[in-house]
Amino acid sequence: MNAVVYGYLNIDGNNSDENQLKITKEAFAVIKNKKVEELEKTTNIKLNETKTTLIEKRNLFLGSKCQTFYTSDPFVVSRAFMQYIFDEQGNRFLDCISNVQHVGHCHPHVVQAIATQSSLSTCNIRFVCPLLGECSKALINTLHPSLNTIFYCNSGSEANDLALQLARDWTGGNDAIVLENAYHGHITTAAQLSPYKSEHGANIKKPEWVHIAPTPDVYRGKYRLLDEELNSPESLQNVGELYSKDVCLLIEELNKNGRKIAAFFAEALQSCGGQIIPPPGYFQSVAKAIHDNGGLVVVDEVQTGFGRVGDTFWAHQLFGHGEEEFIPDIITMGKPMGNGYPVSAVVTRREIADKLCGNAEYFNTYGGNPVACAASLAVLQIIEKEHLLKHSKQMGILFKQKLEILKSKHFCIGDIRGVGMFWGLDLVKCRKTREPANNLAKKLILKLRKEYGILLNADGPFGNVLKFKPPLCFNSDNLENVIKALDECLNELKEKEN
Structure with a gap:
């Protein structure tokens, strides 16, 4: 869209980031097809129905298993833009958790791309669409040259299911090794590959063809490092070897029992x-x-994926370069790929792809449809033109600095870990024992939303790790506000405890 100036919208109008680009009000107005004056009035959109009515209607028609964030007080969204979400009263909240809306909620370029293609055609992949080739080429160019063939799906769950089928068809094996606490999706095979689901009481249990290896967690996993060793390259290398040996032992056990490995999923x-x-x-x-x-x-x-880690386009590319480069055989991608539009993909080598389904064809009704390709291509264009890898890398440096300072002030923070715009705060009751403080995490999440307008979430096997995965337009002022809020909340909760 010609009217768009690539960058971030500064809703506050007081951003101090010198390097931050901005989307002009005029560009946003083009998307909304309104004058700028009218646009400003829409900032506080109020819904016609009350919050109570909306929640009652949801509960009436959706099953009890479809949970919301903040179950005791669900969050109603009236609209969202870039790194901000607005509730039913028009109150603005800073979004630190929506890694799906990767380049920003309702980014004008993505909105325009989806709207334009929707008005042209929505034909399936059996018809030839120019955007399919263009999007595929752009995606493949971000990966190692050997990963040259792509299959389109609609969700990460579908992509992981297809990846398993590809591995089985290529190897002739059936079994898979996965990691503790792994999550690969909700459809049957993906859920079977996900100890995270079975550990939370899912009816789908681990089948005999799934084998679980310890997660290479150096802080609270099977092989733990001391606090002073967590940043030691030698210690990290040694513990990595211990964790990899456990996978080797699993493989030996498989072979001894006459089973054949198809894939290692991680x-x-x-x-x-x-x-x-x-x-x-x-x-x-x-x-x-x-x-x-x-x-x-x-x-x-x-x-x-898609630049979240900052240093590289894909997180697996962080692990080694040159002769030590780590090159997977199959990669699955999804969530951020369409910035909220349902699209996912599996990328692999041509020879592996050609073995899929034997003599049958692969067809996915909606996978790779023109609108999905338009959304994905728009995301890739934004990442490049707004220099989001560089921005994510710079933000990662700031995250580390700010979180280290916060940790030095609050002994309930046992560990901070992350890269780019992917960070976790491991909350503990005691640094020595590393006992997880999941109740503190819950209190912080509710307090941050209610008093500071900050949306954050916690996860991990104990529910004690605060997760930061904001849209990539999240900026240094946003981070400063979050750190200040966390500091104040932790001080206040500590005073109440005392």
Whole structure:
């Protein structure tokens, strides 16, 4: 859209970031098809129905399993733009958790791309659409040259299901190794690959073909480092070898029992598992063991790809360069890919792709449809033109600095870990024992929303890790406000406890 000036909308009008680009009010007005004066009046949109009525209607028609954020007081959204969400009264909240709206809620360029293509055609992938090739080329160019073939789906769950089928068809094996606390989706096979689901009481249990390896969590996993070792390259390398040996032991057990490995599945960085950063060398060692036994390595980038980590476009690219480069056989992607529009993909090598389904074809009714491709291509264009990798990297440096200072002031913060705009605060009752403080996490989340207009969430096996995965337009002023709010909340809660 010609009228758009790429960058971020500064709703406050007081952003001090010198390097931050801005979307002009005129550009936003084009999207809304209104004059700027009219646009400003829409900031506080109020809904016609009361919050109570909206919640009652939701509960009436949706099952009890469809949970909301803030279950005791669900959040009603009237509208959202860039890093902000507005409730039913028009109150503005800073969004620190919506990693799906990757380049910002309702980013004008994505909105325009979806609207334009929707008015032209919505045909399925059996028809030839120019956007399909253009989007595919742009995606493939972000990956290692060997990863040259793409399949489109509609969700991360679908993508991981297809990845398993690809691995089985290529290897002739059936079994998969996954990590503790892993989450790969909700459809049957993806849920079976997800200990995170079974550990939360899901009816779908682990089948005999799924084997669980310890998550390479250096803070509270099977092999823990001391606090003073957490930033030691040598210690991290050593513990990575220990975790990779556990995968080797699983493979030996599989072979002894006459089973054949098809794939090792892992999120590049675990999110639901507590914002876990694997130690250096881990993935390379595991990949060698898997390949030596005829299996494939599948990396789930559904929550971590598209520049979130800052240094690289994909999180798996953080782990090694040159001869030490870690190159998966299959990569799955989703959530941020369409900035809220449902689209996902699986990328692999051509020879693996050609084995899929035997002599049958692969077809996905909506996968790779022109509107999905338009949304995905718009996201890729924004990432490039707004320099979001650079921005995410700079924000990652700030996150580390600010969170380190916060940790030094509050002993309930046991560990901080992350990269780019992917961070976790591990809250503890005692730094020595590392006992998780999940109740503190709950109190903080509610207090931040109610008193500071900040939306944050917690996860991990104990529900004690505060997760930061904001839209990439999240800026230094936003971070400053969040740190200040956390500091004040922790001080106040400590005073009440005393």
